[in-house]
Amino acid sequence: MPRLAFTQSFWDGYDTLEKPIRTGVRKAMAKFHALSVAELNADKGLHLESVENARDPRMRTIRITDFWRGVVLAPDDGSDTFLLVNVLPHNDAYTWAAKRIYSANSATRALEVRDAVALDQLTPLYETAARTAPQLLFADVSDGTLRELGIDDQVLRAARSLADKAQLDAFATLLPEDQLEVLQYLAEGFSPEEVYRDVVVVRRPADAPAEPVEDLATVIANTSARIRLVTGAQELEEMLEKPFAAWRVFLHPSQRRVAYRASHSGPVQVTGGPGTGKTVAALHRVKHLLGRSDDGRILLTTYTNALAAGLRDVLGLLLDEDEALLRRVDVTTVDAFANGVVRTESATAPKPIGDRDQRQLWEKAVKQLGLTCTARFLAQEYRHVVLGQDLRDMDAYLAASRRGRGTGLGPARRREVWSGVQRFEQFLRDRGATTHLRVCARAADLLGGRQAPYAHVVVDEAQDLHPAQWRVLRAAVSPGPDDMFVTGDPHQRIYDSRVSLGSLGVTTTGRSFRLRVNYRSTEEILAWSARLLTPVSVDTLEGEGTDSLAGYRSLLHGRSPQVQGHATRQEEAESLVDRVRALLDAGLAPHEIGVCARFNLFLDAAEDKLKAAGIPVLRIRGQAARQAEGVRLATMHAMKGLEFRAVAVLGAAEGSVPFAREITPREADPLQHEADLLRERCLLFVACTRAREILSVTWSGAASPFLPNTT
Ligand SMILES: Nc1ncnc2c1ncn2[C@@H]1O[C@H](COP(=O)(O)OP(=O)(O)OP(=O)(O)O)[C@@H](O)[C@H]1O
Numbered sequence: 001m002p003r004l005a006f007t008q009s010f011w012d013g014y015d016t017l018e019k020p021i022r023t024g025v026r027k028a029m030a031k032f033h034a035l036s037v038a039e040l041n042a043d044k045g046l047h048l049e050s051v052e053n054a055r056d057p058r059m060r061t062i063r064i065t066d067f068w069r070g071v072v073l074a075p076d077d078g079s080d081t082f083l084l085v086n087v088l089p090h091n092d093a094y095t096w097a098a099k100r101i102y103s104a105n106s107a108t109r110a111l112e113v114r115d116a117v118a119l120d121q122l123t124p125l126y127e128t129a130a131r132t133a134p135q136l137l138f139a140d141v142s143d144g145t146l147r148e149l150g151i152d153d154q155v156l157r158a159a160r161s162l163a164d165k166a167q168l169d170a171f172a173t174l175l176p177e178d179q180l181e182v183l184q185y186l187a188e189g190f191s192p193e194e195v196y197r198d199v200v201v202v203r204r205p206a207d208a209p210a211e212p213v214e215d216l217a218t219v220i221a222n223t224s225a226r227i228r229l230v231t232g233a234q235e236l237e238e239m240l241e242k243p244f245a246a247w248r249v250f251l252h253p254s255q256r257r258v259a260y261r262a263s264h265s266g267p268v269q270v271t272g273g274p275g276t277g278k279t280v281a282a283l284h285r286v287k288h289l290l291g292r293s294d295d296g297r298i299l300l301t302t303y304t305n306a307l308a309a310g311l312r313d314v315l316g317l318l319l320d321e322d323e324a325l326l327r328r329v330d331v332t333t334v335d336a337f338a339n340g341v342v343r344t345e346s347a348t349a350p351k352p353i354g355d356r357d358q359r360q361l362w363e364k365a366v367k368q369l370g371l372t373c374t375a376r377f378l379a380q381e382y383r384h385v386v387l388g389q390d391l392r393d394m395d396a397y398l399a400a401s402r403r404g405r406g407t408g409l410g411p412a413r414r415r416e417v418w419s420g421v422q423r424f425e426q427f428l429r430d431r432g433a434t435t436h437l438r439v440c441a442r443a444a445d446l447l448g449g450r451q452a453p454y455a456h457v458v459v460d461e462a463q464d465l466h467p468a469q470w471r472v473l474r475a476a477v478s479p480g481p482d483d484m485f486v487t488g489d490p491h492q493r494i495y496d497s498r499v500s501l502g503s504l505g506v507t508t509t510g511r512s513f514r515l516r517v518n519y520r521s522t523e524e525i526l527a528w529s530a531r532l533l534t535p536v537s538v539d540t541l542e543g544e545g546t547d548s549l550a551g552y553r554s555l556l557h558g559r560s561p562q563v564q565g566h567a568t569r570q571e572e573a574e575s576l577v578d579r580v581r582a583l584l585d586a587g588l589a590p591h592e593i594g595v596c597a598r599f600n601l602f603l604d605a606a607e608d609k610l611k612a613a614g615i616p617v618l619r620i621r622g623q624a625a626r627q628a629e630g631v632r633l634a635t636m637h638a639m640k641g642l643e644f645r646a647v648a649v650l651g652a653a654e655g656s657v658p659f660a661r662e663i664t665p666r667e668a669d670p671l672q673h674e675a676d677l678l679r680e681r682c683l684l685f686v687a688c689t690r691a692r693e694i695l696s697v698t699w700s701g702a703a704s705p706f707l708p709n710t711t
Pocket residue numbers: 246247248250251252255272273274275276277278279280281489492518519520640641642643689
């Protein structure tokens with residue numbers, strides 16, 4: 001019996017096909033499992049037919065309905081795997097198939113497809129222009145090096161005709177996938193050695209023979225990032241019955257490498273810009289780890305309760321709702337986990353208070369003791385130094401390094417600060433209350449003395465965790481292979497946490513991986529958003545050195561973000577209503593639209609306006625009612641981890657972004673001042689990078705100083 005495989009490009013469109021066409025696909029595909037190759041060729045209903053003037057002689061089409069045909073790559077080398085690559089209206093199917101060539105990449109050994117006809121037509125035009133171009137894009141890379149990286153004759157000729165990155169982008173849809181990625185990395189300035197390591201080695205099968213000529217079935221098997229092999233009739237039926245989201249199956253090789261490596265010798269760190277599939281990699285790692293034993297328990301954490309609820313849902317999808325597996329994973333926030341530990345171990349339920357209540361207690365302490373420092377300073381000192389370093393008494397505080405704090409403190413001032421800390425903690429005790437970070441510290445103590453409850457800890461959104469939270473995670477699993485799998489993006493740090501992971505027992509040296517392909521947003525949204533961060537540098541996830549977004553890019557293209565100032569808030573709100581209405585008219589569902597602002601106050605006004613216009617809205621606060629329909633309204637903080645087809649960022653004005661009240665005056669503490677500004681800048685970056693296809697950023701009055709080119 002022949003075997004059957006599907007390309008990702010087929011799945012991308014399958015969901016949108018009308019029902020009769022999908023039924024036709026199901027029927028046609030079932031024949032591939034029921035008939036022999038000879039019977040397939042003879043089957044009248046399937047009508048397997050070669051394509052006239054095809055550049056690839058293996059191209060066939062099959063009948064799906066009277067008007068639609070499937071495009072199939074048929075083996076001609078004695079191997080038995082047929083590949084369904086596309087389903088299109090009759091004439092389009094023939095035209096599409098005639099132009100394409102499938103080939104095995106000589107370096108990665110994976111199957112790639114190119115539009116050979118368009119490449120042949122375009123390349124000479126670019127070559128003519130290249131003769132007078134002042135510089136060529138790949139002038140510094142030799143032919144030999146390009147060939148070692150898998151570039152073949154036709155692509156080499158095209159590559160040699162390119163003058164800049166924009167031209168490479170214009171070729172992007174025509175070039176074979178792996179070769180395109182190699183060229184994109186080189187164009188970003190990565191060295192050939194880096195490209196070989198990050199693109200070729202991660203894809204090339206470990207047991208690939210020296211000689212690259214292999215049969216189609218082997219090449220297909222080498223292409224797990226883009227091709228799914230079907231193992232039996234039942235699997236085929238299930239796949240076509242309830243189509244899956246691509247992320248469940250087609251991992252980028254850089255995701256697969258980190259998620260499915262049999263074992264990592266210790267904590268692993270996965271970083272990458274927004275939308276690069278870090279959460280997806282974390283979920284697949286959970287799946288892999290579950291398969292490694294029959295009973296090991298896993299703690300999967302993220303930052304907010306709403307994100308935890310979302311993660312639980314998608315993990316269910318990935319694990320096919322297998323209850324036995326799902327029972328072995330606790331999906332929660334670090335704070336909720338710590339709270340649970342304290343509750344069970346000490347038989348008391350901690351009652352953490354929020355930021356506003358804490359601020360009041362600090363103010364009361366300053367006032368009662370007549371301290372010379374401000375409540376804000378005390379709160380920051382407590383967070384970054386006392387809790388950050390887990391200092392338990394005044395002697396420890398007097399001896400502590402205050403690295404990262406911008407003002408020196410002699411012993412007398414430190415004693416004064418410590419008296420404030422003691423008073424604050426006394427207030428908490430008097431109320432029978434505590435704070436989340438104190439709960440974490442207590443939980444870490446409680447866990448420290450006993451057997452770690454988990455075999456593995458997987459941490460998403462790690463960039464915002466405070467050292468006290470890291471301590472509780474560290475205590476939740478014994479140090480050793482596969483103990484911790486940590487994903488995060490330092491560019492999305494929106495709470496003021498500073499960590500040195502190494503000093504917290506989470507050393508990831510030699511086990512750090514980076515994801516660079518954005519699956520969420522268009523290149524236009526990404527490039528614009530990345531410019532928000534151009535003027536600054538951010539610390540790495542592990543706290544040593546600086547991180548960068550080099551090589552970060554998207555495969556999708558769309559409209560440029562709409563960036564617009566208004567005379568008044570009223571006018572801005574009216575333009576929002578117009579934009580949302582236009583999006584709904586264009587076919588977006590209300591829940592595919594996100595509206596966000598720095599403050600709830602702005603959102604209140606937007607909510608009123610949208611409601612008055614008859615548009616359903618839903619505020620996202622903590623745990624959103626996920627089923628209800630409505631345009632999502634959230635503060636920038638609550639946008640963390642979410643995504644929408646369209647995002648409107650409101651109120652990006654001076655004084656609001658950055659929020660003046662949240663910025664420590666430079667005179668009070670220059671380092672904290674810079675940290676506060678960076679945090680607010682990252683917050684705007686997070687908000688903008690939630691958009692998949694459409695982004696608008698508006699304000700009234702003067703624009704936020706963070707916005708690039710607003711003149
Ligand atoms: N291999 C893949 N194939 C298809 N889609 C993918 C893949 N990986 C991720 N995605 C999709 O890209 C989007 C972003 O993925 P994900 O949320 O994992 O990124 P992230 O790096 O965690 O983002 P952020 O840091 O911005 O929260 C999601 O819609 C996800 O389903």
